[in-house]
Amino acid sequence: MRPHVTVIHRARGIVVPYADRIDHVSDAVTYVSWSPVADGVPAELAAEVVTLDDMSEVAAAVRALAQRFGRPERIVALSEFDLLVAAQLRAEFGIAGDRPDYVLRFRDKLVMGEAVRAAGVSAPDFRAAPDAAAVTEFAREYGYPLIVKPRLGAGSAGILKLDGPADLVRLPDLAAEPYLVQVFCPDGVGAVDGVWTGTELGAWSASAYRGACLEFANGGASLGYIEIDDAVVLEALKEFSTSVLIALSNNVATVFHLELFLSVVDGVVRPRFLEVAARIAGGETTHMWREVHGHDLAGSAVDAQLGRPLAAEPLTDGWVVGELLIHPPVTPPCTVVATHLDVSREYAPYHLSVPAPGTEITETFGYVDIGAAFRFRGRSTAEVTEAVRHTVAGFRMDCVATPALPDPVLPDPLAVA
Numbered sequence: 532m533r534p535h536v537t538v539i540h541r542a543r544g545i546v547v548p549y550a551d552r553i554d555h556v557s558d559a560v561t562y563v564s565w566s567p568v569a570d571g572v573p574a575e576l577a578a579e580v581v582t583l584d585d586m587s588e589v590a591a592a593v594r595a596l597a598q599r600f601g602r603p604e605r606i607v608a609l610s611e612f613d614l615l616v617a618a619q620l621r622a623e624f625g626i627a628g629d630r631p632d633y634v635l636r637f638r639d640k641l642v643m644g645e646a647v648r649a650a651g652v653s654a655p656d657f658r659a660a661p662d663a664a665a666v667t668e669f670a671r672e673y674g675y676p677l678i679v680k681p682r683l684g685a686g687s688a689g690i691l692k693l694d695g696p697a698d699l700v701r702l703p704d705l706a707a708e709p710y711l712v713q714v715f716c717p718d719g720v721g722a723v724d725g726v727w728t729g730t731e732l733g734a735w736s737a738s739a740y741r742g743a744c745l746e747f748a749n750g751g752a753s754l755g756y757i758e759i760d761d762a763v764v765l766e767a768l769k770e771f772s773t774s775v776l777i778a779l780s781n782n783v784a785t786v787f788h789l790e791l792f793l794s795v796v797d798g799v800v801r802p803r804f805l806e807v808a809a810r811i812a813g814g815e816t817t818h819m820w821r822e823v824h825g826h827d828l829a830g831s832a833v834d835a836q837l838g839r840p841l842a843a844e845p846l847t848d849g850w851v852v853g854e855l856l857i858h859p860p861v862t863p864p865c866t867v868v869a870t871h872l873d874v875s876r877e878y879a880p881y882h883l884s885v886p887a888p889g890t891e892i893t894e895t896f897g898y899v900d901i902g903a904a905f906r907f908r909g910r911s912t913a914e915v916t917e918a919v920r921h922t923v924a925g926f927r928m929d930c931v932a933t934p935a936l937p938d939p940v941l942p943d944p945l946a947v948a
Contacts (some may be wrong), residue, residue: 532559532600532601533557533558533559533578534557534558534559534604535558535559535560535561535578535596535597535600535601535602535603535604536553536558536559536560536561536603536604536605536606536607536837537560537561537562537563537593537596537597537603537605537606537607538553538560538561538562538563538572538606538607538608539562539563539564539589539593539606539607539608539610539613539616539617540562540563540564540565540568540569540571540572540609540610541564541565541568541586541608541609541610541612541613542568542571542609542610542829543567543568543897543899543900544813544898544899544900545811545817545818545829546571546829547571547609547829547830547832547833548827548829548830548833549572549573549833550573550576551830552830552833552834552837553607553833553837555573555576555577558604559578559600559601560576560577560578561577561578561579561580561581561596561600561603562574562577562579562580562581563581563583563589563592563593563596564580564581564582564583565582565583565584565586566582566583566584569582578600579596579599579600581595581596586612586613589613589616590616590619590620593606593620594620597624602624602626603624603626604626604627605626605627605628605836605837605838606620606621606624606626606628606836607833607836607837608836609810609811609829609832609833609836610810611638611685611808611810612685614629614634614637614638614809614810615631615634615635615638615683617629617634618630618631618633618634619631627838628836628838629783629809629836633781633783634809636779636781637779637785637787637807637808637809638683638808639682639683639709640657640680640681640682640683640684640711640806641657641659641682641709641711642682643779643806643807644657644711644804644806646778646779647774647775647778647779647804648804649778650774650775650777650778651774652771652774652775652778652804653801653802653803653804654803654804654805655713655714655715655716655792655803656673656713656714657711657712657713657714658711658712658713659682659709659710659711659712660679660705660710660711660712661705661706661709661710662705662706663699663702663705665705665712666679666693666699666702666705666712667699669712670693670696670699670712673714675693675694675695675696675715676692676693676694676695676715677692677693677712677713677714677715678690678691678692678693678712678713678714678715679691679693679702679703679705679710679711679712679713680710680711680713681708681709681710682708682709682710682711683708683709685808686744686748686813686896686897686898687744687745687747687748687749688748688896689703690745690748691703692715692745716792716803716805718792718793718794718801718803719739719740719792719793719794720739720740720743720744720790720791720792720793720805721737721738721739721740721759721768721790721791721792721793721802722737722738722740722756722788722789722790722791722812723735723736723737723738723768723771723772723787723789723791724736724738724786724787724788724789724811724812724816724820724828725786725787725828726784726785726786726787726826726828726831726841726842727776727780727784727785727786727787727841728784728840728841728842728843729780729782729783729784729785729840729841730782731773731843732769732772732773732776732843732845733841733842733843733844733845734824734826734831734842734844734845734846735769735772735845735846736758736759736820736824736846736852737758737759737764737765737768737772738756738757738758738759738853739756739757739759739793740754740755740756741753741754741755741756741757741855741916741919742754742755744790747856747858748896750858750862751858752857752858752860753855753856753857753858753923754814754855754856754898755853755854755855755856755919755923756814756815756816756853756854756855757851757853757907757912757915757916757919758851758852758853758912758915759912760851760911760912761912763798763800764793764795764800767800767802768791768793768800768802771791771802772789775789775804775807776789776807779807784835784839784840784841785809785832785835785841786809786810786811786828786831786832786835786841787807787808787809787810788807788808788810788811788812788813789806789807789808790805790806790807791803791804791805792804792805810832811828811829811832812828813897813898813899814854814856814898814899814904815854815856815904815905815906816828816854817829818882818906819852819854819906819908820852822881822882822906823848823850823852823908824846824848824850824852825848826846849910850908850909850910851908851909851910851911851912851914851915852906852907852908852915853906853907853908853909853915853916853918853919854904854905854906854907855880855904855905855907855919855922855923856898856901856902856903856904856905857902857903857904857905857923857926857928858901858902859892859902859928859930860928860929860930861930861931861932862895862932863892863893863894863895863901863933864891864892864893864932864933865891865892865930865931865932865933866889866890866891866892866930866931866932866933867886867887867888867889867890867891867892867928867929867930868888868929868930868931869888869927869928869929870885870886870887870888870903870926870927870928870929871926871927872885872922872925872926872927873925873926874918874921874922874925874926875921877918878917878918878921878922879918879922880905880906880907880918880922881906881907881908882905882906883903883904883905883906884903884904884905885903885928886902886903886928891933892930902928903926903928905919905922907919907922
């Protein structure tokens, strides 16, 4: 019987090089895929592909494949939503790879926050929020505004900003899932993406957001993400990122997406920890790294999951990249009527994905298929920033709300023919 490798596939909007990174001849490679993205699986090479509409059934599907093909030697999972179940299955099967205690350090915002704080990394104060009383007590101690967010959340979903006591009535059911409460930080937000070898940074880049993920998740018009080329800022962020990953990684190699608060005053760089994930970034980042920087982050993520060492080589291409995402002006579901981009060649994106007239936009969560997306490259942060600014000013997308379907007319059960 061939060695068995199981892949849990949920990646949207990117091509994962499974066929290039996993030997489908020597190994029996099985896939459990979310059905809307099953076309991202090399089905012609797989020993079997199981598609699921409900990804809560992943564990049962993996166990069933193990009965047929033998206990898997490795379980590969790249989506943040699948990392914990994959870790639990590894522990259940007694196989190599990330275990739940490791994954929680990159999934549970309270666990990761406590770990980096213990290592001396700066972060806004926070605390577990098991109930409204805990939030009220935290507010009494620190004042407002505050942030309340799910500890296991992703994509800025479920995050609530409280500006004063009157907002306490907006609190969700804090007993439904684990939450934390945190002091609101008004600084700008940035990110560091790349490869961690287990002991040092490999390929990496740092970016500053144009806009905020929280605002975008709550219907904001646009979100930009532009790489930083300032050598002083980059050196500070390299040191900061290294401190965070040493505190969390237990010398395990991984790809990562680290978000941070960033202020630069009188030449003094002050990063503060926001959160980190052991996964590739969303949006256009993986595309731009592959197309411009020449590094396949998705491939590195597969390698890490297979236990292979990750190279410590930095990016050396000299390009600065940036992305821009634009929501439709009408809350989805909506239909695109017309689009127009008026921007000179000097500021034009090198790639754009704009929905054609007649396209229905239904997505309201995340960074894929949520409207229009643009990719930029230039030789400096200033050059890319100007290109993003001109594109925001020169782009228009007209949409109309998609009419709700009428309720079906059901026959009267009391009617007599």
